[in-house]
Amino acid sequence: MKRLASAALLLVVFHGAAGAQDVGPRINRVELWLKAVMGHEAGSVDESSELAASWSNADMRMLWIDASAIVQLMRNPKAASFSVRAEGETRAQPIRYTPAQLRRMKVLSCAAAGRIGDIDSVCADAAGELDPDLMRLGMLSRAAKLRGDDNYILRRGALLHADIAMLAPRAGEPMNSMPGPGPRQLRLEIADGRGVDLFLVATHWELARMLLDDVRPAGSTKPAPGRDEMVRLWYRATAAWMQWQESHDTVHLDRARAIFPADADILFLSGCQRGAYAAPMIQSALQSAILPTGFRFDLGSEKAELHRAEDFFRRALAANPDMPEGHLRLGHVLLLLDRPADAAVALRIALGATDDTLLRYYGQLFLGASEEVLGNVDAARAAFTEAAALYPLAQSPGLALSALARRRGDRDGALRELRRVFDLPREQSDRDDPWWTYYVAQARNADDLLEELRRPFVHAEVDR
Amino acid sequence: MALAAAVSAGAQPPTFTSKVEAVRVDVLVTDKGRALTDLGRNDFEVFDNGVLQQIDFVSYEQIPLNVVLAFDMSDSVAGDRLQHLRSAGAAVLGGLRKEDQAGLVTFSNPVVLGSALTTNRMPVREALDAAGGAGNTALVDGVYAGMELGESDVGRALLIVFSDGLDTVSWLTPGAVLDIAKRCDVVVYAVSTGRAKPEFLRDLTSFTGGRLFEVERTANLGAIFLDVLQEFRQRYLLSYTPRGVAVSGWHRLDVRVKRKATVKARPGYLAGS
Numbered sequence: 092m093k094r095l096a097s098a099a100l101l102l103v104v105f106h107g108a109a110g111a112q113d114v115g116p117r118i119n120r121v122e123l124w125l126k127a128v129m130g131h132e133a134g135s136v137d138e139s140s141e142l143a144a145s146w147s148n149a150d151m152r153m154l155w156i157d158a159s160a161i162v163q164l165m166r167n168p169k170a171a172s173f174s175v176r177a178e179g180e181t182r183a184q185p186i187r188y189t190p191a192q193l194r195r196m197k198v199l200s201c202a203a204a205g206r207i208g209d210i211d212s213v214c215a216d217a218a219g220e221l222d223p224d225l226m227r228l229g230m231l232s233r234a235a236k237l238r239g240d241d242n243y244i245l246r247r248g249a250l251l252h253a254d255i256a257m258l259a260p261r262a263g264e265p266m267n268s269m270p271g272p273g274p275r276q277l278r279l280e281i282a283d284g285r286g287v288d289l290f291l292v293a294t295h296w297e298l299a300r301m302l303l304d305d306v307r308p309a310g311s312t313k314p315a316p317g318r319d320e321m322v323r324l325w326y327r328a329t330a331a332w333m334q335w336q337e338s339h340d341t342v343h344l345d346r347a348r349a350i351f352p353a354d355a356d357i358l359f360l361s362g363c364q365r366g367a368y369a370a371p372m373i374q375s376a377l378q379s380a381i382l383p384t385g386f387r388f389d390l391g392s393e394k395a396e397l398h399r400a401e402d403f404f405r406r407a408l409a410a411n412p413d414m415p416e417g418h419l420r421l422g423h424v425l426l427l428l429d430r431p432a433d434a435a436v437a438l439r440i441a442l443g444a445t446d447d448t449l450l451r452y453y454g455q456l457f458l459g460a461s462e463e464v465l466g467n468v469d470a471a472r473a474a475f476t477e478a479a480a481l482y483p484l485a486q487s488p489g490l491a492l493s494a495l496a497r498r499r500g501d502r503d504g505a506l507r508e509l510r511r512v513f514d515l516p517r518e519q520s521d522r523d524d525p526w527w528t529y530y531v532a533q534a535r536n537a538d539d540l541l542e543e544l545r546r547p548f549v550h551a552e553v554d555r
Numbered sequence: 556m557a558l559a560a561a562v563s564a565g566a567q568p569p570t571f572t573s574k575v576e577a578v579r580v581d582v583l584v585t586d587k588g589r590a591l592t593d594l595g596r597n598d599f600e601v602f603d604n605g606v607l608q609q610i611d612f613v614s615y616e617q618i619p620l621n622v623v624l625a626f627d628m629s630d631s632v633a634g635d636r637l638q639h640l641r642s643a644g645a646a647v648l649g650g651l652r653k654e655d656q657a658g659l660v661t662f663s664n665p666v667v668l669g670s671a672l673t674t675n676r677m678p679v680r681e682a683l684d685a686a687g688g689a690g691n692t693a694l695v696d697g698v699y700a701g702m703e704l705g706e707s708d709v710g711r712a713l714l715i716v717f718s719d720g721l722d723t724v725s726w727l728t729p730g731a732v733l734d735i736a737k738r739c740d741v742v743v744y745a746v747s748t749g750r751a752k753p754e755f756l757r758d759l760t761s762f763t764g765g766r767l768f769e770v771e772r773t774a775n776l777g778a779i780f781l782d783v784l785q786e787f788r789q790r791y792l793l794s795y796t797p798r799g800v801a802v803s804g805w806h807r808l809d810v811r812v813k814r815k816a817t818v819k820a821r822p823g824y825l826a827g828s
Contacts, residue, residue, distance in 0.1 A: 283630040283691050284721040285749070372691070372723045379750045456726075486666060487726035490696055493703065494727055497735050500827070502706070509703050513668035519690050526726050527664050527691070 118195050120150060121157045122225070125203055128244055129228045131251040133545040136259045144255045144293075148264050148275070151293040155274060157196070158298060160186055162245070162305050164200035168214060177274040177297070199225070203244045205232030239309040246321055248302040250548055252295035253329050257541075263290030277386060281337075284375040289382070296329075300346050317350045321544070326351065328540035330360045335534035339364060339373075341389045355411035360533070362403030362417075366424055367530040369396035393427075400424045415445035416533065423457050423529075431464040449532065452481045452525055456488060463495055471495055485524035486512045576802075577611065578603070579740045580793045581711065581764055582810050583786065583819040590789035591816055599793060602809040606799040614792040619654040621672055621710040622647060622784070623741075624679075625701030626686065627718035629663040631749065633688035636773045640717055643776035644683045647715065648676045650784045658704050659683060662697025663690035664724055672708050694718045695725035695755060698743070699732045705741040713787045714765075715780060716745040720753030729755040736762050737805070737825040742790075744783045748773055764821035803827025 127139035146154065159175040171193070174183035188196060194213065201207050201214035202221055207229035209215065218226065232243040240246075255261075263278060274297045280288040303325060306316045316322040326347035333340055344364055347357045367373060368390050377390060390396065404421035408414060422437035435458060442454040459474030472495060479488035489512040496504035516522055525532060580601065584591045596613040624644050626632075632640060648657055657679045659669030669682030698716055705712030722729070736743065736759055743765040747753035753767065760767040766786075768779055793810070800806060803826055810820040 283719075284723040284751070285631060285719075370723075371721070375721045375723065375751055378752070486696070490666070490699065490726055494699060494731055494735060497703065497738070498731070500738075505703060506707055509700060512666060512700070515665070517665065517667045519664045522665050524664070527724055 117153055117157060118192050118199075120146070120154055121161060121196065121199055124154055124158065124248075125161075125199060125228055125244065126224050128248045128251050129224070129231060131247065131254065133247075133250045133548040134254060134258075134541070136254075140251060140255050140259055143251060143295075144259045144261050146261075146293070148261075148291050148293050151295065151298065152274060155294055155298045155301065156186055158248070159301060160188075160196060161200050161203055162302065164197055165204035165244070166305070168197065168200065168204075168206065169212075195220075202226070202229040203232060205229055205234070205236045205241075205243065207233070242306045242319075245302045245306050247548065249299040249325055250545065252299040252302075253325070255293075256295040256299075257329075257332055260295075261293050263288070263292050277382075279376065279380055279382075281372065281376040284372050286376045286380040289380070296340060296343060299325075299329075300343070304350075321547075323351055323354065323357075324540065324544045327354075327356050327360070328537065328544045330357070330364075331534040331537035331540050333534075334360060334363060334367070335531050335537040337367075337531060339367065353406075353410050355407045355414060355417075358403050358407035358410060359414065359417050359420075362400045362407060362420060362424075363530075363533040365396045365400035365403060366420060369393045369400065369424075369427070370530055372530070397424050397428050401428065413444070415441045415447070415450055418444070419450055419454050419457070420533065422461070423453070426457055426461050426464075429464075431461040435461040435465065448481055449525055449535075452478050452485070453529065453532075455481065456491065456526065459488075459491055459495075463491075468495065468499060482523055482525060484515060484522050485526065486515055486522060487524050487526040489515075577794050577796050578806075578824065580795075580808060580810060580820050581740075581742045581787075582791045582793055583764075583789060584791065584812055584816050585819070586816045590786070591812075592789060594791065594812060598812050598814065599791070600811040600813065601793060601795055602811070603795075603797050603806050604800045605807070605809075608795040608798060611794045611796060614794075616788060618792060619656065619710045620651065620787070621656045621658070621705050621708055621712045622651060623658045623660060623672070623701045623705040623712065623714045624669075624683075625660045625662065625697050625714055625716045626683075627663070627692055627694065627697070628661040628667075628686050628688050629690050629692040629719075629723075630688060631692065631719045631721070632717075636748070637688050639773040639776045641683050641686075643717075643773075643780045645680060646777035647780045647784055648679055650781055651676070656708060656710060659686075660697055660701045660704055661686045662693045662700070663688070664693060665690075666693055666696045666700045668700070668704070672704065672710075691724040692718065692722055693725040694720070694722040695727045695729055695732050697725075698755075698759065699727050699735065702732075702736060702739055702741045702743070706739055711787075711792055712739075712741040713784075714741050714743045714763075715783055716743060716756065716759075717776070718745070718747060718753075718756070719749035719751065720747040720756055721749065721751045722755065729758070733758055733762060734825065737823065742787065742821075744768075744787070746770060746776065746779055762821060764819060797826075 127143045131137060131139035156175050160173045163170050163173055173186040175186055176183040197213040198217045198220045201217040202225040206214045207217050235243040274294050276292050276294050278290055278292045279286045303316050303322050305314045306319045306322050307314055308318045330344055330347060344361045348361060351357050374393050401424050404417055408417045418437045418441035422434045425434035425437060438454050438458040455474045455478035459471045462471035462474060475488045475491045489508050493505045493508035496508060596610050599610055601608045601610055626640055651657055656672040656674050658672040659679050659682045661667045661669050670679040701714045705714050743759050743763040745756040745760050746768045747756050748770050757767050805823055805825055807823045810818050812818055
């Protein structure tokens with residue numbers, strides 16, 4: 092996987108109140124949205140995703156509200172009053188529709204739920220009010236239901252909005268475009284440890300998460316996303332993608348853990364996220380960021396974030412002790428928390444359990460640092476030397492060896508090692524130091540996870 | 556502390572051996588902001604951990620300089636700022652004497668030797684012109700490399716660091732490099748720009764007896780660099796062989812002059828491993 096961006100992004104979420112808004116275009120957008128969900132080819136940028144990506148942030152916030160209502164109608168066709176509760180809010184907000192709007196929403200929900208023609212006050216007659224595309228949606232949704240998966244719109248909607256967020260995001264909007272109901276998301280763009288831009292982004296991730304919250308596994312009469320493998324994979328893959336892109340979203344993994352509290356992979360990614368939050372890149376950006384009143388980062392100090400990371404890694408390893416990278420990253424966090432002896436133990440477990448070159452590089456580098464702090468100079472030198480052998484074009488082991496020699500009073504040795512660093516290729520692109528990408532390397536399998544996630548939905552003949 | 560010893564006061568460049576356990580201290584003496592430049596050995600008193608030492612020699616403007624420029628070439632240094640930095644670096648080169656040496660280290664993600672120490676200004680200028688801004692900031696790594704380069708040859712080492720003060724990617728930790736700074740004779744001056752608190756650079760310049768300049772804009776960078784060079788030239792180099800104190804550990808230094816003046820020198824040094 093090629094990294095697409097070097098900037099770290101940080102998301103802040105603010106929720107406004109949901110409320111009634113104007114009518115015609117609003118319901119029409121719901122209809123367009125349902126068609127886009129049906130027409131989108133997972134993993135691609137197509138007409139459907141481009142259409143949904145073109146909607147403004149205000150449009151998306153309203154769609155989030157109306158999609159919530161559609162989901163409620165899909166599960167309860169007789170529903171007449173609706174409410175929504177944005178992520179992080181404790182109180183639900185009522186949604187109001189005119190009678191004409193409500194009827195149209197109910198008709199649309201018949202198609203979305205695959206209930207066209209069902210003996211139902213609206214769905215029985217819905218066919219006459221639906222165009223061919225929506226009729227096809229109704230058939231596809233019904234077919235999925237007959238196969239035991241009554242989640243057609245939910246799963247495909249989540250894939251559509253994740254794809255837009257990942258593949259074709261609309262440009263951010265300025266802060267003064269904030270008024271209006273629905274969830275809002277602010278993004279701070281970071282470059283070289285400084286916040287360089289702050290803007291509103293469309294709430295595609297919020298909409299996707301909201302849809303998946305209602306997934307009902309086969310045989311379940313209630314939403315139970317925590318028992319659904321696709322939802323689990325969706326969170327794993329999208330969280331990994333975010334980390335690979337340094338597009339951090341605390342709420343995303345908070346929601347993932349609420350649904351999958353004991354999932355080792357999600358806990359591992361949570362630890363990685365908190366570890367990244369403790370790193371200078373983000374900590375320094377926090378110092379320089381100026382947020383509007385009422386907004387805040389859900390981030391603590393370096394130490395606080397390291398403690399959070401340690402907790403997540405320990406929980407991940409409790410769920411799956413056979414995770415070398417979990418031990419490795421726990422060891423690094425312990426090193427940063429000034430517990431080098433504990434770090435060395437964790438790092439030796441990691442090194443004993445993996446042949447992976449990248450992980451061994453990190454492990455030896457961190458073990459060397461731990462041993463140096465412990466005063467074990469020979470062990471430190473051996474570990475740094477091993478790391479240097481694994482990545483001959485990396486500068487970090489060379490600098491570590493040089494500084495180790497210098498601190499021991501070996502000035503000649505320090506210069507000798509430094510000259511090796513100076514002899515490396517000058518251009519960053521020609522050097523190969525995995526230390527520089529440590530805070531994204533945990534997500535190096537993001538592409539594979541996304542492919543695995545999308546595979547059942549790409550050219551899915553069963554749906555066609 | 557393993558450099559320094561016999562210095563010839565004649566016209567020939569002084570030489571050092573690495574066998575004698577001598578301590579060098581760069582000292583700036585001012586009165587009401589003006590440097591005092593007529594002091595001799597008998598005007599100084601050096602206390603090492605409170606013990607008065609016998610000063611072996613005092614040198615003023617006799618020993619060639621090793622001036623190392625360690626410049627941030629990350630994303631945050633681009634456009635006008637990069638041009639100002641190049642011009643300021645060239646100004647320093649123009650202010651050097653024939654026998655002085657200059658070197659260049661740049662850092663973004665990679666730490667790059669732009670030019671080793673040399674009395675030839677051309678390779679340093681060319682390296683300055685070729686350096687461009689991209690990537691993150693390995694400030695701590697770059698400073699370490701600059702200090703080591705400064706000590707890689709005989710002479711008085713001055714390290715001039717320019718950065719926005721934010722380290723985002725170094726492997727070496729500030730603590731480790733500060734520890735090394737306390738063990739070496741390099742005097743570090745730093746110019747920091749940007750909103751971040753340059754804590755590392757503040758500690759570094761303090762421990763080495765140098766100075767930190769925090770600036771909003773870089774248009775005046777050349778003048779600042781030349782001031783640094785002039786101030787460094789006005790410093791005395793004192794050398795003594797420690798007596799009556801423990802060999803290892805932190806040595807608190809107290810340098811005094813026997814007249815009314817302000818004395819600036821590093822606060823101490825680390826010896827032993």
